[in-house]
Structure formats: C-alpha cells, structure tokens
Amino acid sequence: MSPSYRTPEEVNALHERIRFLEEALEANAYAMDVLASTTAIFGDTDRNRSPELIIQNTIESIRRLLPTQDMAVYVLDHDCSFNLDYQERPGELTPDLSETVEQLIQDGQFSWALHQNHPVCLPSPVEGESVMLHVISTRTRIRGMFVARFRQAELQRYEMILSTLTMVLFNTAYALESADLFQMMDRRQKALQRITERQSRELLHHMSHDSLTNLPNRMLFSDRLSQAMERHAGAAAGHVALILLDLDNFKRTNDSLGHRAGDELIRKVAQDLSALLDHARERSGRHLRTTLSRLGGDEFGILVEDTHGLEGVVRLVTDVVRKTATERQIFDQPVVSSVSCGIAVYPYDGEDADTLLGNADAAMYEAKQRGRNGFRFYTQDLNARTFRHFELENELGQAIANDQLRLHYQPKIDLDSGRIIGAEALIRWQHPTLGLLPPSHFIELAEDMTLIEEIGEWVLRQVCRDLQSLRLAEDELPRIAINVSARQLRQPDLAGTFHRIIREAGIPPRCIELELTETAIMDDPQGAARVFQRLRHAGMSLAVDDFGTGHASLVQLKQIPADTLKIDRSFVKDLDQGEEHSQIVRAIILMAHTLGLDVIAEGVETERQAEILQQLDCHTAQGFYFSHPVAFDALRGLLRDRVQLPAATA
Template structure:
C-alpha cells in the first residue's frame, strides 16, 4: 500500500460515519414526521376531543415517542390561575413529581419557565450529575402549554442522560406537540362552555315553555284555569263518557257564575279594587271547592271539580260524576250564599251577590260550546228573574236568548238607519191649563214590527251599552225640535228627558250635554233631566256629586217615579232637585184607594215643604184630576190630556191648545 492510499483511509471512515449519522438523522426525522402526523389524535373528531384527560393522554403518547421520559405530568390552569395535575404518566404514581413542582413554584422557577418561549431543561437535585456539563444524570424538562393568546398549562418531564438543549430536534417537536395540545385544550374549553350554554338555554327554554303554556291556559290575575283550559277539560270529560250517558247514573254539570252589578265596583272604586275583589273571590271559591266535607256532603270529590275564571267577573265550575240534581241545586245555592256577602277592599266595604246558570251533559248539550252557551243562557235567565239566584237550563230559554240576541243586533243598526223617533207627552199646568213642558219619549220604528215602546228595547240598550249613544241622540233631537217649535212660534218652557242608570254613571255626562245645548242654542234651564228614585238610591254620594255638576251648568233636575225607591227626607234634602214626579202606580188608584190617596197627599205636602214642584204622571180620568187639583199639585201629564205625540201631531196639539186658551181668556174678559 502506498502512502497516498494510507492517507485516504481516515477520510473513508469519516465518510462512513457521516453517512451513518445522516441516515440516522433521516430516520429520526421520518419518525418525528410520523409522530407529528399522529397528532391528529389530539383533535380527534369524537366526543373524547372534548375531554381534558383524553387530550392529555393523546398528547403524552406523542411526547413519549420523541423523548425518553422517566416520569411526566401535565398541569392545567383554572380560572383562578391555579395549576392542577390533570394527567400523570402511567406507572409513575409517586410523589416525587408533585414535590418537585412545589419546589419549583416556591423558587420562582416554575413561573419563570411559564414565560419562556422554549423548553427549559434543569438538573434534578441529587440526580447523580457531576460538575462536567456532559455528565449523565436526571433532568427536568419544563415547557409551557399555551396557544398564541392564553396559557393552558405546563408540561413537566424527567429524563435521564445528557441534558437536552432547546434547539435539539426532540425539543422542537415537543414545542409543536404542546402548542397543538394547547389549542386542543382551548377547543375543549370552548366545547364545555358551549355545552354549558346549551344546557342553560335548554333549561331556560323549557322553563319558558312551561311558563308560556301556563300563561296560555291559566288566568294571570287569579292563577285559575282560563276559558281555554276550562273548555279543554270539559271536552275531555265528554269524550270519556259513554254513548248511552242518559242511562248512566252520573253526569257532567257546568256552572257559570257572574257577579251582579260588578261594573259599579270598577266605576266607583277603580279597576285596582275590582281586581283585588276578583282575586279574593277566587281564593274563597278555591278554598270552598277544596272542602272535603262539603264536597262529600253533596256526593262530589275534589278530583272531579274544576274551577276556572272565564274572564271579567265570570267564573266557571265543572262538576264530574254528578249523581243527584237535587244535591247539585243545593250545592249551587251554597256557592251563591257564600259569594253573596260583604267584602272589604282597600278599606271600602262592598256587598256582592252573584247569579248562576247550570247545564247538564248530555241533556243540555253534547259538546263544549253548547253546554257553555246553555249555562250562560240559564245564568242570564237568573239575572232576569231578580239576580242572586241560580237557574237550570230549559229548552224555552234558548228561544228567549235568541230573540234577545236578534234584538241586540237590530238595535245596534237602528241608530245608523235613523229608525228612532221622539214622541212628546205634554205636561199641563193645573193653575193655567197651559202646556208648560214636554216629556221626550223615544220610540223605535222597527221596519217589521212597527213602533216599539221603550220598555221593549231600553233594557237591551242598557245591557249592551248602546244606551249611551242613544241618550246623546235623544238630547240632540229634543233640543233641535225645541228650536223648531220656537221658529214656528210654538215655544214650550221646558223639555223633560229621562236618564237611564248607565247614562247616569257616565263620567263625562254633564260635559257632553252642555256641549250639545250650546251647539244648538238652547238654554240649560230649558232642559229638565229625570232620573228614577231607585237609581239615585244605589249610590247616594255619587248621585249627589253628579246632580251638583249638572245643577252648576244650569240644568233642571227631577226625580222620576217618586215613592218607589224608598228614599228618606234626610237623603232627599241633599239633592239640588227642582221637581218630584209622582209615579203612575199611585195616581191610578186615587181617590178610591185610601193608601194611594194618602201616599199622593204626603208626597205633594212634602214637596211643597221642600219648595219643589210636583208633576203627577198617568192621569187618565176626571176624578184623578180633581183630586190633584184639590191638593194644589202644580202639573200633570197623562192620557186624559194627550198620549205621547210625534212632532207633527205635537205642533197641531200646541196650536189647538193656544187657540183654546185664547178663547178662554177672551170669554173671561
């Protein structure tokens, strides 16, 4: 071998070592790439990717393939910035790792490592390392687990052998793995937050659904089932029945209860008091229908009773398995007796009564609407018969209700079609024989039934509220006719116009009437407003207030049908009235009936003592007229002089009256 060949041998060894090193490096890099590829397990598309333990276990599988670890732990940070050991390398349950971390925290090294952007390798205390940097021994590797925005935790691993440098390939791969782990933990936190929000929203949604369902089916004021739930339960009970229910010993009963004159409470005390009263009544009824002894006495059971508020002051009760109509009637009367009493609302005593209607399945209807409609018709019949009572549904009630409904519909259109007219009955002065006033009486010229008297349609107008519009129409037409009489040189001193109870409760009554007479050009003193004595006595304080308001505007005021309302002199003296009208029921019997004669005599004497004028209604005979003249009654009206006349006939009557009076004056002179 030559010298040159000997010199080349070291170069070949170097090359072989170099090639071997490169092959090992290439294999390691392929291995590292394989490890990095397997990191998808950290973000696996399954439910485990939302579990912190599963994420850290997958992370450790990757880390353990690139670093020879004797021990390893993964700490996560909570919202209070406290670190907790969340995953530990399998088979390493000893306290050495946690003790070392505590030592690093106390020394501040743990905090320092968190702020490094690279792995930190520290010698283990007592790990067998010498003074030489290359000496073998145990080392702790610390690496922050963080995304670009937030620290998620810390990796702590113990290795044996040469210390690792941050630029070592294994350490670089460690950084990549832990960086991805941080994002996996962030994703898991986001998933957890989203699931928590989803559960919270679901609970809120379920609670709101229950609340909406309750609001849909229950009354907001009383908490009782409303009309919707009432109808649904009644429907279910009907469906549970048998085809031959007539032969069954038990039935379903529907009771509708309505407070009598409840509107007066709202009008006088306000809707707040009205609501409080309804709630008190609901609580009382609920307690009453939960009384086991009471129900047992009437062969009923609490599970077969449904109490509902159907709206306003109307309550509905469903009774299932009713086996005795006699006991049902007693039960209904017991309910009415318990409701009809004095209540104190915000310091105000209020006495209430109620009326009830009862229908029975299947006799009075086989469906919900029919049973409710017929119970309602029976309740209306109870009100028509004096209120504060119950009534069972009967077949003839439907016919009456239908006629009433048809009358309501026709009445609502009558004003628009100008079907109403005013007839006027003269009021005659007994001293002069002249016409000193007229009473305006409304008539309905029905297109099919002809003229209808007020008694036929005024109660319906009162119930429906049409009386308020009709009342304004009467005042306007009467004032217009007075102007026409004045233009025809047939003036009359005053016009008497009746007020219904509902009109009297209008808060703006005085202002509306004052506006009408001002527009037409009539003096308020030419109008005498009449109100029945019984209406005044319902609420004396309110009546005095309204009378005084009308009196201040200049209207004359009269008490109609006097003697029928049981008022006393002490009450009467508070009213600023001008006239008392004696009811025709007392005039009819004079002078033969001693009681009627005594009543009329007392009324005339009392009126004179109070400085009031007196008008006697219903004078139809000469002997009645002579008796009233003897008492020095000022005025009379009735068929003895004239029936109520339409405008054209009134003009003729007034002309004849003027001529007659002129002839008398000429004869006397």
C-alpha cells in the same frame, strides 16, 4: 452509482444513520397522526369537556411524540397558583421531578419560561439529562406548564418534532379554555333551563288562568269540558253538568262604584264560589269532580262530574244561587249581588263543548229574562229566543246609523189649568220587522253593549232639533225632560258634552231637564252630586226620577242639587184606593216643599188620582189620563193650539 462503504466504521455509521432516519420517520408519522387528531382534544363528547381528561389526552399524545424519563403538567388555578395536576412517575426517580420544579421556581427560571412560546431546555441535577419546560397558553392566557426529564442524547434526536409539541400544548391550552367556557356555559344553560322551565310554567299558568281571580280561564275550562265529555262518552252511567252563571246588575255596580270596586266584587264572588265547591266535594259521599272558571267579565262557569244524578246538580246550583245572593262590603260600601245560572247537561243537551256552552248560555239568558237570581235548565226552544237576542244586538248597533230611533213625547200638565208646561222625551226603536219597540225592549241591551252614551247624545241632539223646529221665542219654549242612565253619569265630561250640544243648537239650557232615577243616584251619591252641580252650572235643570224607590235619606237628598222630585207611579196608582195609600205621597210632597223642590207625579191614569194630587199640593203631573206619549208633530199641534188636557180643575 451507489457509494461504496469499504471500512466497518463506515458501515456502522450507515446503520446508525438508517436507524436515526427510521426513528425520525416513525416519530414524524406519529406527529402527523397527532396533528391530524388534535381535534380529539376539543371533541364534542362529554369526556373531552373534563379538564382532567384533556390533560390525560395531552399526555397520551406527548407520550407518542417524545421518550421522556418523566413528565408532569402544572395547571394554573383561579388564585394564580400552579398546582401539580399530573405526573408520569411520581417518587420513582431521584431527584423527583416535582422537587426539580420547585428549585426552578425558586431560581426564577420557571417564571422566565412562562413567557417563552417554545420549549425551554434547562440543565438537570442528573448528569446527562435535561429538564424541558413549555408553557401551556393561548395567545392571551396562561393555563399551565408542561415539564419533562430527557436524556440529552434523545432530546437531540427528537429536536425536529418539538414544534409539534408546541402545537399540542397550544391546543391543550385552548382545550382547557374551551372546557372552562363549556362548563360555564353548561352551568348557565342549566340555570337558564331552570328559569325557562319555571317561566314556561308561569306563562302556561298565565295563559290558562284568569289574572284577577287565579281561576281557570275560558281556554282551560273549554279543554277540561272536552276532556270530561270524552271520559263520559258512551258511559252507561254518569253525565257532565255545565253551569254558567252571570252576576246580576254587575254593570250598575261598575258604573256607580268604579271598575276597582267591580274587580273586588268579582274576586269575592270567586272566593265564595270556590269555598262552596270545596264544601260540596267534602259533603259528597263519592268523588265529585268540579272545575270553577272565570270565563270573562262577570261570567263564571262550573263543570260538575260524578254527581248523584240531576238531583245533585239541582242541589248544587240552588246553593250557588242562595249563597251568592248576599250583601258584601266592597271598599266600605255595602253591595248586594245575585246570580243567574243556566245549566246544560251532556249528553242530553249537546255532544260537543261548543254546543253545550251555547245551550248553557241560552239557559242563563232565559234565567235573566225571568227575573234574575235563579237558574234554568236548557230546553230546545231556548235556542230560538237566544238567537233572536243576538240578532237584536247586531241590529241595535246599526239603529242610529240607519235612522231607526224615534222620540215620543209625553206632555207634563199644570193641574190647575190643564195647560202643557213641558214634556218628557221617551225613546222608541222603529225596528224594520218588529215595529215600534219601547225602551224596555232595548235600553238594557244598549247598556250591555255600551251604546247608551251614543244613544243619550242622539236623544239630546234630537230634542234640540225638535225645539228649534217650533220657531218660538225663547221664553215660550217648553222644558223637555231627558232620561240619563247611571252609566252616562260616569262619563268623564257629561256636563261639557251636553252643554256643547245645547250651545251648538242655540237652545236655552233652561229648556233641558235631566232625569236620573233615585236608585242610580244612591249607587254613588257623591259622584252624582258632583255631576249634578256641573250640569246645573251649565244651566240645565235636574229631576230625581222614580222617587221613593231608592231609599234616599233626607240628608242625602239635601246634598243633591236637584230642582224637582218625581213621584214614582207605584205610589200614584193606588191613590184612589183609600186614605192610607195617600200618606206616603203626602210625606214626599211635604219633604220636597220643605227642601224647596218642585214636585211632579207620573203615571196618573184617572181623574180621581189627579184630584187627590192637587189636594195634596202637587200641581204638576203626567200620565195616560192626560196623554199617551205622542210623536213630536202631535205635540207641536197641542202646543200650537194651546190645548188644555183633562185636569181636575180644567
């Protein structure tokens, strides 16, 4: 049964309670709405990452919660000072809310309220009003202070939702913290983005350019070649010329002067080529597109578009060959270089980049085969020869494992008696299909493939085995000469390796003579002198081969601890053609004897040459006149039978 309200006072009181409940219900609904939407303060839109708009959102939420006379928000700055960030009704009420706050600060009540995690209501200078302070803070950091003026009667009515205000301001503090963190992260992200973009550009440049010369590398060059071919596909006029060039005898420079010198030579050649192409573009009456690339090692590529026909290509590559063939100072050492170039032209010599590159490479190889320091255009018959060259590379790599290498020996003769006093070991390759190949067919290839060290050790071991098989007393064993390349000379412990092989075989070191060409010695005379000294210390004798072709001075020759000079066959072949041809040989023999060196002449092919050499005081020789290089079994027979080979006085 419903209660009865009999008096007007009771009815009025009922109305008041209903209105209070309705207002409280509405306020509670607003509070629930605010609680449900507090994530809006942290929202992931750009506007909610601005501290100013976070404060504005907070004020809008509080405005729906509490009917204030005035309210303000103070924000703590980086200097730990509170600054008025927002005020609802500045200057409209007396006293102004900001003035009241200043008084609270002076009284210490503002500071006290900072340490309370709930609303603090203080008396207002205005009768019937209160001032509310509520710290805006996270659990670890104060961000500001919320301040409001209330009529005391209204404050009592909304007392039940003050906990919601605490939640709003707590979220505001975290929103401000989040905004600061976001701005810091945003600045960091932008900085990282700038750094990343710059480093990405640097990485892309590094991946697409050669680190030594800063030129485009093979990857970028191939891409530009493909793009150029696409631009000119189906074009009635215009073509793309691809020029591949390789430094001649670069490995000799690397081996004699070291890799730093080789790198420096590559850099200087790259600079010269860049300057040459710049000049060609300036000289061209029309736009000339060129790309210079270092493809790897000592190989460069030049891509040429929009030239004046093939004649323009010829002029350009002629300039490249002519201006590259020059002497450069590399670490105070004069180095003469030249290039061999191969040219392939799109669309005549290939319809894709790989084919064009392969055909230009075949043309470059042909230029090298024809004497270097020149250029060749691609023709279809070059492919077969290039393929054969690559096949030979693969087969040479297996030659030692498959026991295909052979040694032939050319006897060295005492011209006074015709007696064999030693021999030179000459390598041959018993190719399964091509037959017996001389060293001129594969030694340079072995040096390119860095097989020469392995082959050199095989030669020495085989010589030791052959000497062992003679079963002679140590003092009766002949001396065998072995050729050593400039690349072997740069082995870190050539003397130690050779001495170990000889010691393990039980062969006296005096039975091994090492021959190194004068040209190889002069590439690095100081290095050669050091290695020669160690080899002599190990007991081996040393000979300077092809003497007269490398321009060694008398001073340099004195520094080399050699035992023998070997006169090059180019001086011997004309000995019987007149007195003037013997003067150089006479001078070489006299110089050798002055230095206390033995002399041997190679390439003796006639009896008259042998006679003249003996008259010139050279008493040791080798050549076809005495014997062609023979297998070891044949040499064994000659030694066993003490055969005297043809000699001037035999």
